[in-house]
Amino acid sequence: MLMIEHAGKALLRSHGVAVPHGQLVRETADIEQWRGPYPAALKAQVSSGGRGKAGGVARVETPDEARAAALRLFDSEFQGERPSALLIEPWLGHERELYLSIVVDGGYGGYAVLYSPNGGVDIEAQQPSVYEVGPAHNFRAHALRALLSRAERDTALVERIVAMARRLLRVATVSDALTVEINPLAVIDGKLLALDAKIARDEAAAFRHADIAQECAHRRTHEAARVARALDNNLMMVALEGEIGLISGGAGMTMAVMDMIAAAGMRPACFLDCSSNPTPAGYRLAFALLDEDPAIKAILVSIFGGGTHIDRVARTMSEIMRERRCAKPVVFRMNGNGRDAADAIMTQAGLCNHQRLEDAVAAVHALGTRA
């Protein structure tokens, strides 16, 4: 979950990182409240990357220019996202722009510090220096200093960067951040100032951070209504633009089945993984969501259960099929723990449970060509 810049900078400031004194602009009229100097920077607050290149940052010389830029930015979209607010800050002249970030990488089994002496919008083209930390307690200032000394001649600056990296790593651990990126990190009179902040928080840590939990809940309200309903009930759903509804279990198998649907010349209508809520209520909701979508022509239930015991699922499926008031065809392929009992339950309910996934996909395909 990417924090908007303003929230990210507030978090950095609370950890002793210097940031510009800015003000949040929620509507164009708020520009009047700006008591800071001109020229100023007006920055769209969006959670998508590439904002600078997309014109999301404006330099304004006067209040009139600021109002015009605010109107334009509020009316713009950045990768489909409208800014919720703007940030106005003094436009600061600086000697240099650096790049510094803390990231989590599975390859290192922990954190890494990334540094480039050339920050700015074209960081993707840079090859940053990488200090592989691992767990945070492995951070050694001398190791980072040795690495930076190769890229950086200004020894006083190296010390400031090392101290800053240590501080950003602290931000990452204390606030459960997966990325803490400052780009650009400006050098002004030899001191460091974070001109931007890209902080990605770990959604899995919502149970110990009220602000993450709140933000996750808030962002759900921006999802399509049916996706929000699914997520609220622990069904992992991503809506796609196809016609084959998929009720599945396990992320890997869900993707594998999506690929097979696509390989058969059809399009999956969703990624819908029910393995975190394999209950009657969970499956009922899954059916309700797919039944009410007119774009979906048929439903494939594909579950290979380990922790999810497939006999219990079969019992639920037979009940759902008995109650269901929707004519959309449903094709079943369930296998896994409890499969013998599951087959018996399905047969007794007069439902076909395909043994092989290929047969189930072919059965869906046969329906599709008739529809």
Next chain:
Amino acid sequence: MSVLVDRASRVLIYGIAGNFGRFSVRDLAAYGTKPVAGLAPGRAIRDVDGVPVYASAAAACREHGANAALVYVPAPMALDAVLEVIDAGCKVIVYPGDGLPVQDAIDMRAAAREHGTVLVGPNTPGVISPGEAKLGFMPSFCYTPGTLGVISRSGSLSYEACWRLSGEGLGQTTVIGIGGDPVKGLNAAEALELLHADATTAAIVYLGEIGGSDEDAVARYAARPDAKPTAALVVGAAAPPGKKMGHAAALVGSQADSQAAKVQTLRAAGVHVAAGLPQLAAAARSALARVNK
């Protein structure tokens, strides 16, 4: 032969009184693996189906010589539970839970490595050596003994894949679920080393997905002159970019994360990559055909 677990494994089940714990007591025993003791935090019970329940992992290990652990606790308790079984001396630990904060995964992994413990997970069904032993909740009927070592980022995909392989007469030495999270106790590179060192594993099958860097590790391994022949399946071709597909690490953020890029990297390293699930057994057979050539 087997990697990580064998007939001598003595298993501690942490969270033995829950649904998963109770199931595993019966399921492990049915497979010939001994659940010797359990922990049931917050519950005043003495045993589950005759398996004694202890107040601490240290006591359970001391009294019963437990050397492996299966940890079924929710994410907020997981780090402490895993640290406890590491301290108690279990040398192989499976943590199947999902939704674990990455920071806790980093700390678990670091603690396990410091103690010479192998941690498998988070977000995994565990490890099984067909015909020998299991430490996890995967459906046992999917597996048969053989010469393929299998590594998977996805639990459900590993059941389906092994069920297919077994049906085609392609048995397995050990199947390791490394899990779908970005930071893993045992990552792909480390799981490959275990299977590489196992004399009975003739070839390797890797089951991957979009996002993350594990597939790069597989490609690096396969390019080694001494590598065992390797087959792979990478799922997520139909996944749209920028969307997390269930697993925390399954997200196409950059071009390198995409299924097509991963397939290309693996093929360039000499891996037999299946176009889809239906072609997996053929890819595994191609890898096996290269053994000793």
